[in-house]
Amino acid sequence: MANLYSGRRRRNVMWTVLSYAATFFGLSWLVLILAALLGNGVGGLSLDVFTKMTAPPGVVGGLLNSIVGSLIVTAIGLVVAAPLGILAGTYLAEYGHHARLAVVIRFVNDILLSAPSIVIGLFVYQLCVVPFGHFSGLAGSIALAIIAVPIVVRTTEDMLNLVPNTLREAASALGMPRSLVIRQVAYRAVRTGLVTGILLAVARMTGETAPLIFTALGNSLFTADPRGPMSSLPLIIYEFARSPYPEQQKLAWTGALLVTLAVLGLSIVARVLSSTSSADKQN
Amino acid sequence: MTATAIEAMERSASRPASRSQALGRLKFADSGFRALTQISAALVLALLLGVALSLFLGSWPAFSHFGFGFFISDAWSPPKEHFGAAAAIYGTLVTSAIAMLIGVPVGLGIAVFLTELCHPALRRPIGVAIELLAGIPSIIYGIWGVYYFKPVMQGYVEPFLIGVFGPLPGIGALFGGPPLGYGVLTAGLVLAVMILPFVTAVSRDVFETVPTVLKEAAYGVGATTFEVVGGIVFPYTRVGVIGGIMLALGRALGETMAVTFVIGNATKISSSILAQGTTISAMIANQFADADPGLFTSSLLALGFILFIITFIVLALARWMLAALEVKAGR
Numbered sequence: 001m002a003n004l005y006s007g008r009r010r011r012n013v014m015w016t017v018l019s020y021a022a023t024f025f026g027l028s029w030l031v032l033i034l035a036a037l038l039g040n041g042v043g044g045l046s047l048d049v050f051t052k053m054t055a056p057p058g059v060v061g062g063l064l065n066s067i068v069g070s071l072i073v074t075a076i077g078l079v080v081a082a083p084l085g086i087l088a089g090t091y092l093a094e095y096g097h098h099a100r101l102a103v104v105i106r107f108v109n110d111i112l113l114s115a116p117s118i119v120i121g122l123f124v125y126q127l128c129v130v131p132f133g134h135f136s137g138l139a140g141s142i143a144l145a146i147i148a149v150p151i152v153v154r155t156t157e158d159m160l161n162l163v164p165n166t167l168r169e170a171a172s173a174l175g176m177p178r179s180l181v182i183r184q185v186a187y188r189a190v191r192t193g194l195v196t197g198i199l200l201a202v203a204r205m206t207g208e209t210a211p212l213i214f215t216a217l218g219n220s221l222f223t224a225d226p227r228g229p230m231s232s233l234p235l236i237i238y239e240f241a242r243s244p245y246p247e248q249q250k251l252a253w254t255g256a257l258l259v260t261l262a263v264l265g266l267s268i269v270a271r272v273l274s275s276t277s278s279a280d281k282q283n
Numbered sequence: 284m285t286a287t288a289i290e291a292m293e294r295s296a297s298r299p300a301s302r303s304q305a306l307g308r309l310k311f312a313d314s315g316f317r318a319l320t321q322i323s324a325a326l327v328l329a330l331l332l333g334v335a336l337s338l339f340l341g342s343w344p345a346f347s348h349f350g351f352g353f354f355i356s357d358a359w360s361p362p363k364e365h366f367g368a369a370a371a372i373y374g375t376l377v378t379s380a381i382a383m384l385i386g387v388p389v390g391l392g393i394a395v396f397l398t399e400l401c402h403p404a405l406r407r408p409i410g411v412a413i414e415l416l417a418g419i420p421s422i423i424y425g426i427w428g429v430y431y432f433k434p435v436m437q438g439y440v441e442p443f444l445i446g447v448f449g450p451l452p453g454i455g456a457l458f459g460g461p462p463l464g465y466g467v468l469t470a471g472l473v474l475a476v477m478i479l480p481f482v483t484a485v486s487r488d489v490f491e492t493v494p495t496v497l498k499e500a501a502y503g504v505g506a507t508t509f510e511v512v513g514g515i516v517f518p519y520t521r522v523g524v525i526g527g528i529m530l531a532l533g534r535a536l537g538e539t540m541a542v543t544f545v546i547g548n549a550t551k552i553s554s555s556i557l558a559q560g561t562t563i564s565a566m567i568a569n570q571f572a573d574a575d576p577g578l579f580t581s582s583l584l585a586l587g588f589i590l591f592i593i594t595f596i597v598l599a600l601a602r603w604m605l606a607a608l609e610v611k612a613g614r
Contacts, residue, residue, distance in 0.1 A: 021392070023392065027409070030419075111599060111602065126584075217572065271411065
């Protein structure tokens with residue numbers, strides 16, 4: 001009897017220790033990666049980074065063209081993805097429900113949510129680069145938009161499902177048509193939720209590299225014209241991190257720090273927003 | 284609200300519109316909005332079909348030229364225009380297998396810690412920290428992998444593995460060759476860290492669907508924490524956990540940038556997991572921008588098509604399993 005108990009206790013202690021170890025293991029990666037980013041990236045932060053273009057080795061350069069490129073490509077992607085995603089999510093939550101089309105679209109959206117981004121890049125290459133005969137920032141934006149849409153669709157649907165039906169019924173009882181109920185009552189009730197979804201989508205777009213390699217391609221010159229090839233931070237990290245020149249490697253780390261800060265900052269803001277909005281609902 | 288909307292419309296009309304006209308316009312706007320949402324939703328469906336169709340069309344020249352041999356040949360020679368997918372498919376499967384072998388147990392361990400062991404006050408911060416790990420872009424894993432992880436692998440881990448397992452018959456072949464740092468094992472380990480948060484997030488969520496009554500009943504008859512986890516939580520959530528693992532597998536199979544940095548990009552199949560290799564996504568990322576149009580580009584598109592089909596099947600299974608658990612939890 002005593003043996004049985006001690007054996008069970010031993011097993012329990014062993015698994016508990018392993019479970020703690022797993023958590024320690026997981027957290028230590030986060031610490032190691034962030035420490036490496038800060039250690040290598042902070043030193044390179046200077047005014048040059050934000051005022052000079054990427055330069056060939058030997059010349060003092062910055063990341064201005066990449067930062068501007070990233071902002072433009074992401075912004076265009078967002079302008080395409082946000083309305084499309086919100087409308088599609090609205091259909092799923094407000095009109096579709098359990099209709100066959102809605103069920104299929106929900107499933108497809110979930111697949112797109114984790115589809116390999118490089119495959120999306122190939123698709124956009126076929127769609128927007130081959131017909132026009134040249135790479136362009138616009139093609140990169142479309143690739144990023146395709147990656148962002150499923151995220152916005154998913155959060156929009158989830159958020160709209162949180163709106164109490166009594167609210168919709170009350171509005172309908174006043175004679176509001178369905179579209180006005182959705183736009184003026186449901187959207188307003190979940191405004192922060194919708195913003196959260198968009199922020200998460202921007203965070204995802206900011207760090208994406210693979211689909212940009214053969215759509216936006218990269219550009220060592222400053223350009224604000226998305227019709228031509230365009231640089232972006234992830235692309236320049238990809239290029240400079242493999243460069244043999246220390247000054248380019250340093251810029252790669254600085255770029256990596258900027259991207260990570262942007263992505264993590266956006267996700268933290270999104271998280272804070274969503275937790276305050278759910279706290280509002282409980283009160 | 285309607286009254287104001289009608290008034291607004293009346294005001295905007297050049298001549299005073301009758302009530303029925305305004306209502307008609309409202310009705311038109313209403314069905315217009317509905318149609319707009321429906322079109323947007325259908326566009327999501329069209330996207331997936333478009334991806335499948337365009338990749339298939341693009342890869343048709345390669346498939347028709349090489350036939351079934353494309354899948355089993357590991358030749359990859361742009362000058363000779365001879366291409367085969369075997370090396371890339373092999374690398375994709377092996378790196379993902381290594382990632383799952385390490386990422387899944389650790390991810391499950393963290394999920395158990397978060398749901399059963401952790402102090403409630405720490406639950407949220409630790410959960411958020413693990414989710415941040417998922418938020419770090421894959422290119423960051425790549426640059427970190429090259430500058431920090433690869434030297435450690437080359438200097439310590441790989442010589443150790445060669446020393447311990449190298450002389451053994453059978454397993455020794457897996458650990459043959461010099462410690463290069465770049466290679467299949469390094470890529471697999473970086474992938475393991477990347478998929479870990481996905482395993483944790485999904486399994487934590489499904490662990491929370493276990494009715495407290497069931498766990499309390501088990502504790503009530505004197506079960507230890509891990510008898511509860513092994514006897515109640517895991518069996519109850521099995522389908523959901525497997526769904527989460529498949530979701531992570533889908534990520535691992537398609538992961539590109541981190542792998543491209545550390546795998547070495549050698550188009551060959553070797554028995555050793557320390558050797559350099561490649562994956563489908565790494566090959567596309569490396570070669571696509573410089574590929575000549577024609578058979579070369581088409582072969583890379585064919586690789587993309589294969590990756591798309593593999594991940595589609597894995598992700599569809601994952602969603603189906605998670606949906607099955609939701610139905611169960613809903614009852």
